[in-house]
Structure formats: structure tokens, C-alpha cells
Amino acid sequence: MPTTAVRTINLTxxxxxxxxxxxxxxxxPHGVFGLLGPNGAGKTTLLxxxxxxxxxxxxxxxxxxxxxxxDRDAREVRRHxxxxxxxxxxxxxxxxxxxxxxxAWLRRIPSALTREVVTEAIMAxxxxxxxxxxxxxxxxxxxxxxxxxxxxxxxTRLVLLDEPTVGLDPEQRLAFRDLIRKVSGRATVxxxxxxxxxxxxxxxxxxxxxxxxxxxxxSPRELRDLSSExxxxxxxxxxxxxxxxxxDKAGI
Amino acid sequence: MTRILLIEIRRxxxxxxxxxxxxxxxxxxxxxxxxxxxxxxxASVRVIAAATQLPAVAIAAVAAWSAxxxxxxSASQLVQxxxxxxxxxxxxxxxxxxxxxxxxxxxxxxxSYLIVHDKAAPGGLWxxxxxxxxxxxxxxxxxxxxxxxxxxxxxAAPLAGFASFFPLFIVSILVPFFGEAxxxxxxxxxxxxxxxxxxxxxxxxxxxxxSSPRRSYGGRISACVAVAVSVLFLLVAGPIQQPRQxxxxxxxxxxxxxxxxxxxxxxARLTEATNATKNVIGLTxxxxxxxxxxxxxxxxxxNGGSVLQIPVVAGATYESYRSLLIFQLTWQIMADCGPSExxxxxxxxxxxxxxxxxxxxxxxxxxxxxxEWDSVSLTEAGRNEVRQTLGLPQAAQEEWARKQIAVMxxxxx
Numbered sequence: 001m002p003t004t005a006v007r008t009i010n011l012t013x014x015x016x017x018x019x020x021x022x023x024x025x026x027x028x029p030h031g032v033f034g035l036l037g038p039n040g041a042g043k044t045t046l047l048x049x050x051x052x053x054x055x056x057x058x059x060x061x062x063x064x065x066x067x068x069x070x071d072r073d074a075r076e077v078r079r080h081x082x083x084x085x086x087x088x089x090x091x092x093x094x095x096x097x098x099x100x101x102x103x104a105w106l107r108r109i110p111s112a113l114t115r116e117v118v119t120e121a122i123m124a125x126x127x128x129x130x131x132x133x134x135x136x137x138x139x140x141x142x143x144x145x146x147x148x149x150x151x152x153x154x155x156t157r158l159v160l161l162d163e164p165t166v167g168l169d170p171e172q173r174l175a176f177r178d179l180i181r182k183v184s185g186r187a188t189v190x191x192x193x194x195x196x197x198x199x200x201x202x203x204x205x206x207x208x209x210x211x212x213x214x215x216x217x218x219s220p221r222e223l224r225d226l227s228s229e230x231x232x233x234x235x236x237x238x239x240x241x242x243x244x245x246x247x248d249k250a251g252i
Numbered sequence: 253m254t255r256i257l258l259i260e261i262r263r264x265x266x267x268x269x270x271x272x273x274x275x276x277x278x279x280x281x282x283x284x285x286x287x288x289x290x291x292x293x294x295a296s297v298r299v300i301a302a303a304t305q306l307p308a309v310a311i312a313a314v315a316a317w318s319a320x321x322x323x324x325x326s327a328s329q330l331v332q333x334x335x336x337x338x339x340x341x342x343x344x345x346x347x348x349x350x351x352x353x354x355x356x357x358x359x360x361x362x363x364s365y366l367i368v369h370d371k372a373a374p375g376g377l378w379x380x381x382x383x384x385x386x387x388x389x390x391x392x393x394x395x396x397x398x399x400x401x402x403x404x405x406x407x408a409a410p411l412a413g414f415a416s417f418f419p420l421f422i423v424s425i426l427v428p429f430f431g432e433a434x435x436x437x438x439x440x441x442x443x444x445x446x447x448x449x450x451x452x453x454x455x456x457x458x459x460x461x462x463s464s465p466r467r468s469y470g471g472r473i474s475a476c477v478a479v480a481v482s483v484l485f486l487l488v489a490g491p492i493q494q495p496r497q498x499x500x501x502x503x504x505x506x507x508x509x510x511x512x513x514x515x516x517x518x519x520a521r522l523t524e525a526t527n528a529t530k531n532v533i534g535l536t537x538x539x540x541x542x543x544x545x546x547x548x549x550x551x552x553x554x555n556g557g558s559v560l561q562i563p564v565v566a567g568a569t570y571e572s573y574r575s576l577l578i579f580q581l582t583w584q585i586m587a588d589c590g591p592s593e594x595x596x597x598x599x600x601x602x603x604x605x606x607x608x609x610x611x612x613x614x615x616x617x618x619x620x621x622x623x624e625w626d627s628v629s630l631t632e633a634g635r636n637e638v639r640q641t642l643g644l645p646q647a648a649q650e651e652w653a654r655k656q657i658a659v660m661x662x663x664x665x
Binding site: 048051052053054071074075078079081083085087089090091092093094098101102103105106107108111114 | 253255325327330336464
């Protein structure tokens, strides 16, 4: 088994003239990988690029051992890729079951398996009781869980989650962490968040980016070690995070 | 695939439109049921007109609304990260919209079939007209879908409705209004409309969501070119209908010494036509020599002899057939004086024809005909002369009519 699930080589990405990700070379190992950074750091752009929703401006991405050069590569990778965007779009008149089934069809999950994998994903996010509820009638937290359900459908080997815990109450966040641990048994999970405690709870490794450039990569323990007396934050991890943001940008 | 189709069928906004649109098409269809209920081609045209004009405007608007769901839900990323190419996603969505959109046409066709099959000569709705109707529905659905996909604004639905209103009503290029038995769909015109429908589907596919991160405009440009080419083809293909190949008259009935012949499709109107002819023969028997054959335009009379061709009019009744017969008869009596005839010489002949026409029509009606039905060349004095003539004894009236006929036949007055 290869040691990395995701690799970017000199990846540059952006909209218009402004680059948002600058020359990023990164290896994401199997397991749960956290993506931290202030607003506008480029986390969402990086995840959208890894999800193959936007093509890199320059550089290369290798997902699940396949270099994504064209649409065919992208579609092949997407068979094994689940993505929860930050702004999760859904068809409001579909029921939860219909919507997840629709996503399974978009993912080309074989018809014979659809019923089983859809039910499994819905149960995994604890939406079994709402399976026949229309998406428009779900609460914010339930919608987020439905989004996670479509991202972990079937034989997904790479799960990209952009702010997955927004809108979840504390109990749901705990359940979410359990779910991520469970999913990480079979898939690499890349998790973008503002919440340092989520990263500490579930991530094996993490990347902090600021202004499109990496400022820290390592384990949560290594981030804690960066914590210093002067840094702001209530926990060691938060102090490590602020320290990482303010020290010289690290070459990775 | 079946599962996804069922989901799309359950959640399509067309689900709310299909019943009112079907009812609307039935209301439009049955508003003038007596004008098509016994002639297959006329029923066929009324079916497609009823199901594709007003209902199709709503259909186009709902197709646009339906296609906009991706904008409304901000769900483009679902498609952008899909394993399936965008066209597959659009084709499932579009085919459900098309399926629903064709229901009003199917309902109107079924209803008319049930009405007509008891009353008309054996046959059925004409496939060529049904294909025109299907092409019109596919065209407006494809157009609406394209507009909805391309425009995220709420104005897309009314815009799609208007875009369909234009070809359906303003220029009426997609379906005809009347299906006279002596006309058939022009194969070139049908091909052009089928091509346009296909191009509109291609347009909807091209403007649908794409799952490629590299946006390409080649497909969209090609689809726009295909639509432009098919519109051009449609314009050069000519009118939707063309005269049918002349056929030997078969649906005939004899009255006095005259055979009254209609197109086989008009056979259900033969009794009315025969009665109308009998009526006119009765009025003219001592005035003119009636033609041996009175036949619908486009028919070839079997026995030769003098033939009076009657224009075929959709929804023709006893009264309209009689009016047409009188009109044609009076024109046939007119001598052809050639282009050298001056206006001064021609005017009295035209006036005589107009008087004879009004006299015959009024005599058949049993009262003076309403002025709006008079020939445009009939003067006020001429109309008064006819009124006075109608008050004379029958023999005097016939004498007056013979005088008019003499004037009509005199080239060098």
C-alpha cells in the first residue's frame, strides 16, 4: 500500500490574477489529515482542487496513486472520492434517501449495491429516522450529516470534508468524531476546519496554511510542542496554532 | 437507472403542471369539437395545436424552472465532482421533463381518437401530424431547459415561455392550424422540425451542468450552430403543409345528374355536401347547366365531363360547403376574357357575378344574405337590385339571373 493518498507537486491555484495556493508541494498520508488556517488562507480552494472540482492553474496533483491530468483521470478518481463542500448544495424536494441515492448514481455506484450503501451511509450519520424526510425540512445539523453521508458513500477511499462540523451541536460533533475514526479505517480523510479541538481529537497529521502557503505540517503533538508562553489560546494546541501562524513560514 | 428515473419522476415540477396542461389542451380541443370530429387529418391538427400552443408555453417555462434547480440549490459542485459526465445527468433530467411534457399531447390525441373513430371513415390520427406535435414539444422543452441551465436569474422561466410563444403563436412555424384533407405534411418541413427538436435537445445538453473542471465552450458553440442551421433549414423547407398528390375520387354520391365527390377522409361530410349541392342545383336548374362533377380540390374525377373543384376547408359544414359551391360555380360561369380586357369592361361582369352570388346564397338561405358575406365587388345598388329581385316571382328571378350570366359571359360589352 502506498504511503500517501494525496500528493501535490508545485500546485498553484487561484481565481483571476490572484494566486490563492502558491506552489504547494504536499504529501497527505493515509489516516485523518487536518487542514487548518485562518479565513481566506486557501483551505477551501485546496479542497476543491483535490476534489477535482477545479483544475490546477499549474503543478500536479496525484490522488490515490493516479496523476490527475484530464477529465478521464478526474472521473476515475471520483469513483473513490467523497467530497463535502463548505456550501453544501442539495435538491430540497428530494428525501434524504432519494438524495443519497442520487449521489450514489452520480458516483456510479452499481445499482445492485445502491440500496445497501445508501442505507449504510444514512445509518452511519444517524439519519435513519429522517430517511423519508425531504431535505428542505432538515435542520442545519441534519443537513450537514446528510452531506457527510453522501461523502462517505460506498467504497470511498478518499474523503474531503470542508468544515463538516459547522452547525453540529456538541453531541453531534462527538458522534461525528466517532464516525471519522470509523471511516478512517477504510479511507483517508482530509478535514478542513476552524476548530482546533476537532483536529486534536481525530487527526493523525495536519497542515496549517496561511495566504496559500504552508506554515506548519506535522502531528497534533508536534503542534502542541510549538506552544510558547507568549502565544494566544486557551489550550496548548491553540497556542501551538497561533505560534505556527506567526513564526517564519516553514518549507515543507 | 430505473431508481434515478423514478426519483426524477416523483420530484419533477412537471408533476404539478401535467394535469392542468392536459386539461387546458382538452378545453382548447373541445371548444370547436364539431369542426374536426369526423375528419382524421383535421382532428390530428387540432390535437397538436391544442396540446402545443398555450400548454407548450407553460411547458417551456416549467422546463426552464426545472433546469434551474441546480442554480437554486447551489448544487453545481455535486455535478462538478460527479463520476458521470454532465450530459448523462442532464439527459435523465431532460427525459423526465420530456415524458411529462408529452402527456398533454397524448391525452388530447387519445380523447380525439375516441371521438373521431366512431364518426369518421376508418383510419387514425395522422402520424406525420403527431410527429410535428412531438417535435414542437421537444423543441420547447429543449429550449426551456437550455434557458434555465444558462440563466440563473428568476426571469429564465418567463423568458422561456416567451421564447416558445414566439414560434408557436407569433410566427406559427412549428405546427399548422388546420388539417384540410387535401393537404399533407411536407416531408422537408417535418424533417426540418425534427432536426430543430434534436438541435434543441443538444442545446439543453450542452448548456447543462458539466462535470469537467476544464470548462469547454466547444459543445455549446456547436449546439448553437446546430440550432441556427436547423432554423435556416426550417425557413428554406417551405410551408408545413403541401397539396396531396391528386387521387381518383372515390367517396362520391350522385344528386340529379351530378356526382358529388369528397376526399376519402371527408367521407363523413358527404351527405351534407350532397344536400348542399342538391339545394344549389334546385335553385339553378333552369338558369345554368350544372357541372357533371362537383369534387373536392385535388381529386381527379373518374368519368371526366365538366368538373367543378371546391376548395377544401377545415371544419366545413353544410352552409360553408354551399357557400363555396356557389362561389366556385359563379366564377366558373365567368368567361375568361384574357389580360386585354379593360377595367371598364370587366367591372360590369364582376358586378354581375357578385349579384348572382348574393342572389343564389340569399335564395338558398330564404332571406337576404348578411352584407358581410357579399362579394367585395358588390355595390350598394347591386345589393338593392338583388333584394328587389328576391321579391319577384320565381320565373322573373330566373330571368334576371340569366341576364346576369349573359353579362358575365360577354367579353366585348
